[in-house]
Amino acid sequence: MLSDFDQAGPVKFVDLFCGIGGFRFAVEKVAKARGITASCVFSSDIDGACQDAYEANFGERPSGDIKNVESHLVPDHDLLLAGFPCQPFSIIGQKRGFDDTRGTLFFDIARILEVKRPKAFVLENVKMLVGHDGGRTIRRIMETLRGLGYHAEFKVLNALDFGLPQKRERVWIVGSRTESSIQWPSGGISMKPLSEVLEKDVPQKYYASEHIREKRRNRLKSFTTPSIWHENKAGNISAYPYSCALRAGASYNYLLVDGKRRLTPREMLRLQGFPDTFKIVCSDSQTRKQAGNSLPVNVAEVVLESLFEQQEWGEEIHKGVFRGPVQLTVLEGKGNYHGKRAEAQNRREA
Numbered sequence: 001m002l003s004d005f006d007q008a009g010p011v012k013f014v015d016l017f018c019g020i021g022g023f024r025f026a027v028e029k030v031a032k033a034r035g036i037t038a039s040c041v042f043s044s045d046i047d048g049a050c051q052d053a054y055e056a057n058f059g060e061r062p063s064g065d066i067k068n069v070e071s072h073l074v075p076d077h078d079l080l081l082a083g084f085p086c087q088p089f090s091i092i093g094q095k096r097g098f099d100d101t102r103g104t105l106f107f108d109i110a111r112i113l114e115v116k117r118p119k120a121f122v123l124e125n126v127k128m129l130v131g132h133d134g135g136r137t138i139r140r141i142m143e144t145l146r147g148l149g150y151h152a153e154f155k156v157l158n159a160l161d162f163g164l165p166q167k168r169e170r171v172w173i174v175g176s177r178t179e180s181s182i183q184w185p186s187g188g189i190s191m192k193p194l195s196e197v198l199e200k201d202v203p204q205k206y207y208a209s210e211h212i213r214e215k216r217r218n219r220l221k222s223f224t225t226p227s228i229w230h231e232n233k234a235g236n237i238s239a240y241p242y243s244c245a246l247r248a249g250a251s252y253n254y255l256l257v258d259g260k261r262r263l264t265p266r267e268m269l270r271l272q273g274f275p276d277t278f279k280i281v282c283s284d285s286q287t288r289k290q291a292g293n294s295l296p297v298n299v300a301e302v303v304l305e306s307l308f309e310q311q312e313w314g315e316e317i318h319k320g321v322f323r324g325p326v327q328l329t330v331l332e333g334k335g336n337y338h339g340k341r342a343e344a345q346n347r348r349e350a
């Protein structure tokens with residue numbers, strides 16, 4: 001038997017470093033598509049504005065600093081979700097195992113896994129984690145997770161391959177107490193066109209000054225519309241029919257739609273796959289930071305879907321009729337990134 005999960009009850013999950021709830025949107029949608037519910041039993045984020053946004057959208061105010069939460073006080077759960085901050089991982093030393101991660105926020109995840117022993121977890125972080133310190137940091141993290149009794153694996157996935165018009169590569173670490181591996185989603189899902197992400201009547205305050213617009217125009221002669229112009233550190237401009245990765249602390253003019261205006265908070269949330277039902281309750285600058293810090297919801301969905309399938313969570317799978325409504329939703333976009341077709345759908349229907 002893969003899992004002792006009670007099919008009648010909800011999948012209980014904890015949402016650590018929850019931000020504005022990207023993981024929560026994804027897990028609730030995946031569970032619903034499989035005919036079950038996912039119930040959040042604990043959430044935590046240290047940032048007051050994130051707490052405000054999360055409370056407005058989910059009706060619960062997350063706890064604060066996870067370092068102050070004793071592991072045994074975290075409620076029992078089946079699934080631990082954590083998009084933990086990309087700290088300077090150099091803090092992880094040369095010794096092996098759990099204690100060596102002390103002082104990092106990953107340690108707080110590990111200590112909760114050790115005490116609460118959920119059936120599975122999904123962690124998300126920047127791609128850079130994989131190459132950090134010649135691969136030693138990710139090895140230490142994986143050793144720690146395996147030392148805690150989990151079958152753990154990781155993969156870098158790009159949001160652009162999963163229906164979102166944003167190039168955002170992130171590492172996803174999935175673990176469970178079962179021996180089998182998950183079937184990682186293969187991508188190839190058509191990109192939602194930018195035209196469906198961009199708002200129509202954008203207030204003047206989002207437009208860059210004529211000086212900045214002219215400077216950009218002088219450095220880029222040909223481009224398609226709509227496109228998002230990206231200025232790199234060297235001052236070079238590129239324009240794509242998708243966005244480069246949103247960043248929390250980026251300069252205001254780092255990404256400009258058609259070289260003219262900044263993205264609105266709603267557009268940034270859409271680029272991360274948040275539904276338009278998401279209530280924006282914070283200032284523009286806070287929402288920009290939150291969207292930049294968040295995760296691509298579409299990618300979280302397909303990763304979680306693979307995990308649910310492996311864990312046999314959800315009744316439809318047993319009847320052999322589950323065809324992943326979550327996948328079908330992202331396939332609704334008519335865009336086609338680099339000519340790729342929806343292989344993921346074909347894989348499911350094969």
Ligand SMILES: C[S@@+](CC[C@H](N)C(=O)[O-])C[C@H]1O[C@@H](n2cnc3c(N)ncnc32)[C@H](O)[C@@H]1O
Nearest residue numbers: 017018019020021022045046047065066083294
């Ligand atoms: C990369 S973001 C994760 C965002 C989230 N996945 C989302 O969908 O919005 C990391 C989050 O960790 C929070 N954080 C940082 N240190 C923390 C701590 N000590 N305790 C709890 N949350 C913390 C930050 O405020 C930030 O919102």
